[in-house]
Amino acid sequence: MESLPAKGPAHPVATSNGTCSNHQPSDLRSSVSVRGTQAPARSGGLKLGSRRGMEFEGRPFAKIVKGDNGYVLEDVPHLTDYIADLPTYPNPLQDNPAYSVVKQYFVNLDDTVAQKIVVHKSSPRGTHLRRAGPRQKVYFESDEVRACIVTCGGLCPGLNTVIREIVCGLSHMYGVTRILGIEGGYRGFYARNTISLTPKYVNDIHKRGGTVLGTSRGGHVTSKIVDSIHDRGINQVYIIGGDGTQKGASVIFEEAQKRGLKVSVVGIPKTIDNDIAVIDKSFGFDTAVEEAQRAINAAHVESESAENGIGVVKLMGRNSGFIAMYATLASRDVDCCLIPESPFYLEGPGGLFEFIEKRLKENGHAVLVVAEGAGQEFIAEQSTDMKDASGNKLLLDIGLWLSQKIKEHFAKKPKMVINLKYIDPTYMIRAVPSNASDNVYCTLLAHSAIHGAMAGYTGFTVGPVNGRHSYIPFYRVTESQNKVVITDRMWARLLSSTNQPSFLSHEDVEDAREEPHPTEDMMNCTDGILA
Ligand SMILES: Nc1ncnc2c1ncn2[C@@H]1O[C@H](COP(=O)(O)OP(=O)(O)O)[C@@H](O)[C@H]1O
Numbered sequence: 001m002e003s004l005p006a007k008g009p010a011h012p013v014a015t016s017n018g019t020c021s022n023h024q025p026s027d028l029r030s031s032v033s034v035r036g037t038q039a040p041a042r043s044g045g046l047k048l049g050s051r052r053g054m055e056f057e058g059r060p061f062a063k064i065v066k067g068d069n070g071y072v073l074e075d076v077p078h079l080t081d082y083i084a085d086l087p088t089y090p091n092p093l094q095d096n097p098a099y100s101v102v103k104q105y106f107v108n109l110d111d112t113v114a115q116k117i118v119v120h121k122s123s124p125r126g127t128h129l130r131r132a133g134p135r136q137k138v139y140f141e142s143d144e145v146r147a148c149i150v151t152c153g154g155l156c157p158g159l160n161t162v163i164r165e166i167v168c169g170l171s172h173m174y175g176v177t178r179i180l181g182i183e184g185g186y187r188g189f190y191a192r193n194t195i196s197l198t199p200k201y202v203n204d205i206h207k208r209g210g211t212v213l214g215t216s217r218g219g220h221v222t223s224k225i226v227d228s229i230h231d232r233g234i235n236q237v238y239i240i241g242g243d244g245t246q247k248g249a250s251v252i253f254e255e256a257q258k259r260g261l262k263v264s265v266v267g268i269p270k271t272i273d274n275d276i277a278v279i280d281k282s283f284g285f286d287t288a289v290e291e292a293q294r295a296i297n298a299a300h301v302e303s304e305s306a307e308n309g310i311g312v313v314k315l316m317g318r319n320s321g322f323i324a325m326y327a328t329l330a331s332r333d334v335d336c337c338l339i340p341e342s343p344f345y346l347e348g349p350g351g352l353f354e355f356i357e358k359r360l361k362e363n364g365h366a367v368l369v370v371a372e373g374a375g376q377e378f379i380a381e382q383s384t385d386m387k388d389a390s391g392n393k394l395l396l397d398i399g400l401w402l403s404q405k406i407k408e409h410f411a412k413k414p415k416m417v418i419n420l421k422y423i424d425p426t427y428m429i430r431a432v433p434s435n436a437s438d439n440v441y442c443t444l445l446a447h448s449a450i451h452g453a454m455a456g457y458t459g460f461t462v463g464p465v466n467g468r469h470s471y472i473p474f475y476r477v478t479e480s481q482n483k484v485v486i487t488d489r490m491w492a493r494l495l496s497s498t499n500q501p502s503f504l505s506h507e508d509v510e511d512a513r514e515e516p517h518p519t520e521d522m523m524n525c526t527d528g529i530l531a
């Protein structure tokens with residue numbers, strides 16, 4: 001069920017045995033919805049010859065294919081949507097000894113991945129995404145490819161692994177020899193020289209933290225970036241970054257399409273905070289949770305060794321408390337975990353001070369984990385509305401503020417002298433190399449990205465959805481953020497493990513239950529990582 005090409009009926013393409021086939025497979029051409037209307041896929045109802053792309057519910061370039069029993073495919077753009085008569089070539093992997101032994105190595109063109117896998121017998125089939133993987137036909141010859149890689153936004157363990165695996169994958173699987181590294185984030189496209197990336201150059205970079213290409217915030221000037229892509233003859237752009245970066249990648253794709261360039265624009269989602277929607281989990285997150293254990297252990301040792309010892313650890317999580325929640329669940333030494341999604345209060349019955357006092361009396365020590373975005377409303381009066389170069393709001397240090405407030409509270413209780421140690425391991429955590437499991441994950445992301453670009457897809461990001469790597473339209477990962485759902489079971493597990501107060505009144509719980517649940521239909525749930 002290849003989705004609709006832009007130029008009317010599917011283009012004939014040369015097959016490996018020299019016969020002709022349609023790019024668009026025969027079944028599931030049922031219907032396509034544009035702005036909520038339905039038109040037979042081959043009727044021209046989509047204005048398929050248009051170079052302006054398609055639009056669905058205000059989302060430009062959306063490609064929606066509908067099938068039986070409520071089946072919906074949210075497809076990703078393809079170069080043939082706006083460039084006519086592109087030739088195809090047999091995938092060189094079919095002659096690769098390492099891969100040719102695999103039974104059914106190539107992905108069936110009709111394979112799609114269900115976004116919702118817990119269903120009832122009467123449930124509609126629901127939304128699906130195109131399955132990632134190698135296709136039998138590719139739209140680039142090996143020596144035609146001129147790829148580039150850029151890393152943007154904050155650091156995250158695994159960036160170097162993704163770079164390495166894109167370079168090695170392009171080279172070893174598809175025989176690509178021309179791969180450029182764009183230095184220093186988006187602005188590197190027009191303000192810096194490029195570096196030539198070879199398998200030898202990237203051989204052991206996965207053992208180092210950071211990114212060998214450098215990164216930055218800000219600097220996204222679309223026209224200059226696309227000019228640079230065009231001038232350098234680049235036809236595959238691999239963009240590694242978070243939600244801001246994917247928004248930037250989306251406009252680069254739109255501009256490339258507007259100019260009619262044969263350029264595949266591919267996003268690889270990066271966020272240590274695990275706040276990217278739709279995908280099961282982001283790379284670097286596992287490593288961050290593991291590394292956070294060292295800080296929590298230190299806080300535990302320090303607090304246990306002193307009378308009325310309190311350890312406060314601040315972990316990353318601007319808008320989403322996943323690292324704090326998972327690090328707490330993994331450690332079992334944490335007495336209380338505070339995240340942006342769960343409001344808390346300090347004073348009075350059921351408040352944080354009362355809880356800490358109780359724990360000190362019971363155990364002689366207490367460990368608190370606070371995500372950086374938690375409780376920002378308390379320090380709002382000190383907030384300056386300052387933003388970083390990318391436009392992200394600059395947060396104030398909740399860990400420092402909380403530590404101060406705890407000290408002030410206990411200073412009023414001379415019989416309870418506390419000994420508080422505050423640990424902020426943020427940059428020590430995100431600067432480490434990725435762990436073994438993230439390394440393997442990064443490899444799969446890189447390979448999925450390469451296969452998609454070689455197959456002519458563009459304007460998409462890659463990532464696992466219910467364990468299957470998929471191609472996801474950019475708008476799906478930029479229009480919402482993945483957040484801890486405090487009415488899901490995982491947060492309940494945390495509350496039960498720490499036995500901390502929920503800080504919620506009965507009304508709060510009811511309100512939270514009534515809020516649209518992000519697990520419905522399009523988002524993955526908090527439990528998505530470990531269902
Ligand atoms: N809405 C947007 N449109 C275009 N580019 C954007 C947008 N938001 C952010 N960017 C660019 O993406 C890059 C990274 O964004 P940032 O928010 O710093 O990190 P992350 O991608 O990790 O969220 C920056 O170069 C920034 O200029």
Ligand SMILES: O=P(O)(O)OC[C@H]1O[C@](O)(COP(=O)(O)O)[C@@H](O)[C@@H]1O
Pocket residue numbers: 152153154155242270271272273316317318372388430
């Ligand atoms: O100090 P910097 O470089 O602005 O980064 C801080 C931010 O980076 C993060 O690690 C995540 O960064 P991204 O938004 O780039 O993924 C946040 O947890 C943190 O708020």
Ligand SMILES: [Mg+2]
Pocket residue numbers: 153242243244
């Ligand atoms: Mg971001």
